[in-house]
Amino acid sequence: MQATHSNADAAVPAKSGVRRVIVVGAGIAGLSIAWSLARRGIEVDLFEQGSIPNPKSSSFDEHRINRHAYGRLQGYARLMPESFRLWDAMWSDLGVRHYESTGGIYVLRTDDDWYETTAASLDEVGVDYHDIPLDQLERLVPMIESEGVLRAVHVGGSGLLYPNRILTDLVVHLAARGVRFHAMSAVTEVDPERGEVTAGGKVHAADMVVVAAGAWIDRLVPSFRGQAVPSRQAVLFLAPPPDLAALWASAPVIVVKDDEAGLYTLPPRNGTRLKIGDHRFSRIGDADEDRLATEADVESLWHGLRKCYRDIDRYGVLEQKACYYTVTEDENFLVRAIGPQGWAVSACSGHGFKLAPLVADSVARAIAGEAGAAEIERKLEGR
Ligand SMILES: Cc1cc2nc3c(=O)[nH]c(=O)nc-3n(C[C@H](O)[C@H](O)[C@H](O)COP(=O)(O)OP(=O)(O)OC[C@H]3O[C@@H](n4cnc5c(N)ncnc54)[C@H](O)[C@@H]3O)c2cc1C
Numbered sequence: 001m002q003a004t005h006s007n008a009d010a011a012v013p014a015k016s017g018v019r020r021v022i023v024v025g026a027g028i029a030g031l032s033i034a035w036s037l038a039r040r041g042i043e044v045d046l047f048e049q050g051s052i053p054n055p056k057s058s059s060f061d062e063h064r065i066n067r068h069a070y071g072r073l074q075g076y077a078r079l080m081p082e083s084f085r086l087w088d089a090m091w092s093d094l095g096v097r098h099y100e101s102t103g104g105i106y107v108l109r110t111d112d113d114w115y116e117t118t119a120a121s122l123d124e125v126g127v128d129y130h131d132i133p134l135d136q137l138e139r140l141v142p143m144i145e146s147e148g149v150l151r152a153v154h155v156g157g158s159g160l161l162y163p164n165r166i167l168t169d170l171v172v173h174l175a176a177r178g179v180r181f182h183a184m185s186a187v188t189e190v191d192p193e194r195g196e197v198t199a200g201g202k203v204h205a206a207d208m209v210v211v212a213a214g215a216w217i218d219r220l221v222p223s224f225r226g227q228a229v230p231s232r233q234a235v236l237f238l239a240p241p242p243d244l245a246a247l248w249a250s251a252p253v254i255v256v257k258d259d260e261a262g263l264y265t266l267p268p269r270n271g272t273r274l275k276i277g278d279h280r281f282s283r284i285g286d287a288d289e290d291r292l293a294t295e296a297d298v299e300s301l302w303h304g305l306r307k308c309y310r311d312i313d314r315y316g317v318l319e320q321k322a323c324y325y326t327v328t329e330d331e332n333f334l335v336r337a338i339g340p341q342g343w344a345v346s347a348c349s350g351h352g353f354k355l356a357p358l359v360a361d362s363v364a365r366a367i368a369g370e371a372g373a374a375e376i377e378r379k380l381e382g383r
Contacts (some may be wrong), residue, residue: 005025014040014368016369017207017369018042018207018208018367018368018369019042020042020045020206020207021044021208022044022045022046022047022197022208022209023045023209023212024047024197024209024212024213025048025211025213025216026052026053027212027214028059028167029212029214029345029370030346031167031174032090032356032357032360033355033360034046035090035093035173036180036360036361037364037368038177038178040362042364042367044174045182045206046174047185047186047199048182049185049187049216050183052183055170056287057214058215058325058353059214059353059356060148060167061323062266062271063160063161063266064160065159065266066084066099066158066159066255067080067155067157067158067354068081069118069122069129069158070121071113071114071117072114072117073351073382074117076351077122077125078124078125080157080354082230083355084157086357086361087161090166090170094170097330098161099160099162102160102269103155103156103159103253104253105140105152105155105255106118106152106256106257107137107139107141107257108149108374109139109148109149110150110258111150114257118153118155125157127157127267130362131151132152132154137152139378140258143240143246143310143311158252160267160269160270160272183312185200186200186314187199187211187220189211189220190342191342192339192342193339193341195208195341197209208341210344210345211342211344211345212344214287214324214325215231215324215326218326218345221338221344223336224326227328227334228326228327228328228334229327229328230325231285232282232289233323233350234278234301235276235277235301236276236293236298236301236319236320236321237274237275237318237319237321238273238276239315240268240274240315241315244311251265251267254267258307260300260307261300261303261308262278262279263277263281264277264279270323276305280300281327282325285324291321298320325348325350327344328349332383333347333348333352333359333381334379335359335362335363336344343367358363360380
């Protein structure tokens with residue numbers, strides 16, 4: 001596969017004169033930034049407080065949804081074609097494709113503007129979609145409760161990314177390209193005026209520092225406090241009953257939008273388990289806490305599942321997991337130049353994985369002097 005990036009593998013000095021960058025955080029954001037910088041011939045030192053990858057990071061999981069359907073967040077829908085191209089560039093560099101196209105079924109149980117706003121965006125970017133007659137929904141996905149469904153839509157241009165494999169392969173690839181990894185090295189201070197970080201009581205200097213610290217970012221970037229808020233989210237990994245196993249194994253991504261739940265369902269494909277979460281944000285919690293979801297964490301998720309799925313009590317529970325990401329008031333990303341030698345990246349609100357290579361490439365363009373900081377900030381706000 002041919003890399004599509006304009007400056008891929010250029011290894012010419014960056015126009016900005018930046019030669020060395022420190023990245024904080026080895027989630028998908030930090031690793032993608034390291035990838036985008038290394039492709040431009042810029043040296044990278046990457047600091048991570050835990051192991052690399054870190055099981056406590058938001059990025060560490062079996063699967064994530066990639067899609068063009070974006071409801072009111074139409075600015076992000078417009079970025080998706082470029083985002084898919086950058087994933088292709090990453091697969092090309094890694095020599096393996098960790099994405100499977102499944103299509104998606106959106107089951108609408110609430111009468112909001114999701115269909116109209118999404119259809120307008122999909123028309124604009126040329127992605128196919130069609131209504132599923134409700135009597136056919138029963139046949140296609142009998143595990144869904146069809147009572148109360150107002151509309152069902154099949155949408156193309158969506159599928160599953162496999163994060164754990166992506167993170168691991170990226171680390172191996174980047175190490176071979178000369179990226180220096182500093183695992184178990186918590187950064188305690190960032191100086192974006194001077195491009196410096198403090199880790200293990202020692203100051204490390206570079207031409208630029210990029211903070212991609214996920215749900216911990218507000219500890220290092222004071223201006224993000226109260227704006228990028230850590231949110232504890234619960235997900236369930238389930239084992240379907242034997243009579244539904246084959247149906248689930250070939251199911252697409254399913255999103256159910258209800259007044260009381262926003263359920264996203266990732267089918268058990270390609271070595272992953274069936275996973276269901278709720279897109280509504282808790283906006284509480286501390287990212288240092290463990291990742292075991294309590295009964296209280298999953299209570300409302302079960303309520304939504306019993307309402308929107310059939311026979312859900314016949315499913316076996318494999319894991320109740322808590323995880324953290326940051327959320328902003330309007331779900332838009334916060335990506336900012338925080339000083340003459342510093343950037344902070346919080347690609348958040350539960351949709352940051354799919355856009356990580358695009359966010360990274362955009363920030364790397366600004367750092368390399370290929371684009372202005374304000375232009376990149378505006379673009380990534382997705383407005
Ligand atoms: C359950 C769940 C479902 C999701 N579903 C989707 C989906 O379907 N599609 C999608 O696109 N997105 C989805 N997301 C969101 C997506 O996973 C996140 O937006 C993305 O992974 C964030 O990546 P990140 O690199 O910014 O943060 P993280 O992955 O959390 O990485 C940040 C890293 O920084 C490190 N760090 C923090 N502080 C320091 C420090 N002081 N010093 C050194 N290192 C530090 C952390 O240890 C961590 O490894 C989901 C998230 C969750 C939790």
